[in-house]
Amino acid sequence: MELWRDGTRGKVGLMTDWQTILLTALVTTVGTGLVTYLGYRLTVRRDSEVERLRHATFLAVRVSAVLDPFVMSCVEVVADRGYRDQQGELCPDSVPPTLELPQDVDWRSIDPLLMDRVLSLPNEIASAEKTISFVAEVQSGPPDHEEWFEERRFAWAGLGLLALDIARDLRDRYELPQRDYSRYDPRDALEAAFRKEDEMRMTGAENAKRIVKKFKAKKAGTTG
Numbered sequence: 001m002e003l004w005r006d007g008t009r010g011k012v013g014l015m016t017d018w019q020t021i022l023l024t025a026l027v028t029t030v031g032t033g034l035v036t037y038l039g040y041r042l043t044v045r046r047d048s049e050v051e052r053l054r055h056a057t058f059l060a061v062r063v064s065a066v067l068d069p070f071v072m073s074c075v076e077v078v079a080d081r082g083y084r085d086q087q088g089e090l091c092p093d094s095v096p097p098t099l100e101l102p103q104d105v106d107w108r109s110i111d112p113l114l115m116d117r118v119l120s121l122p123n124e125i126a127s128a129e130k131t132i133s134f135v136a137e138v139q140s141g142p143p144d145h146e147e148w149f150e151e152r153r154f155a156w157a158g159l160g161l162l163a164l165d166i167a168r169d170l171r172d173r174y175e176l177p178q179r180d181y182s183r184y185d186p187r188d189a190l191e192a193a194f195r196k197e198d199e200m201r202m203t204g205a206e207n208a209k210r211i212v213k214k215f216k217a218k219k220a221g222t223t224g
Contacts, residue, residue: 019105053174055109058176062102064117068179069166073097074160078153078193083144089143096156099125111173117166124162128155141185154197160190 080094132151140148
């Protein structure tokens with residue numbers, strides 16, 4: 001009886017050893033496969049990030065190269081005081097810049113906030129041009145077209161500053177060298193023009209409020 005039991009226990013022990021071996025092999029195989037898969041996924045992700053950064057850097061180079069001359073053209077418009085034609089009417093001596101963003105870039109590769117700022121710039125330009133046209137048609141007139149020139153300087157100074165900031169931030173974000181403005185910094189001219197026109201607007205608004213206030217007071221006194 002004991003021999004039978006001993007033999008049974010031997011068989012059970014032998015089966016347990018084989019089960020342990022098979023389980024160990026299975027765990028090892030699954031573990032190796034999992035590690036290999038995770039390593040593959042990490043490699044793919046790393047390669048994808050490298051590729052995305054490459055596209056983003058290329059975009060930053062292309063866009064900043066377009067914005068730089070745009071900024072300088074804005075400075076020309078801001079500095080434009082016009083010239084007199086044969087009839088003595090003041091005419092612009094500069095042509096406003098156009099902005100054509102590159103099409104051969106992957107916009108999804110860059111920071112979303114930067115992408116929004118870049119892609120919003122054409123809309124800002126269109127809005128400014130509509131305002132300038134409105135002033136020309138409704139508020140300004142010959143021979144000096146003073147209000148039109150003022151609105152023109154104010155609008156293009158603001159647009160130039162927007163473009164200048166975007167180009168700077170693109171270069172900074174993607175570790176590109178900044179444009180060398182040591183000899184001449186367009187920001188100085190753009191900010192000076194923007195502040196001057198903005199102060200004139202604020203002064204004009206305050207004067208308008210005073211006129212309205214006096215008119216209401218005079219009207220109230222007359223009515224009383």
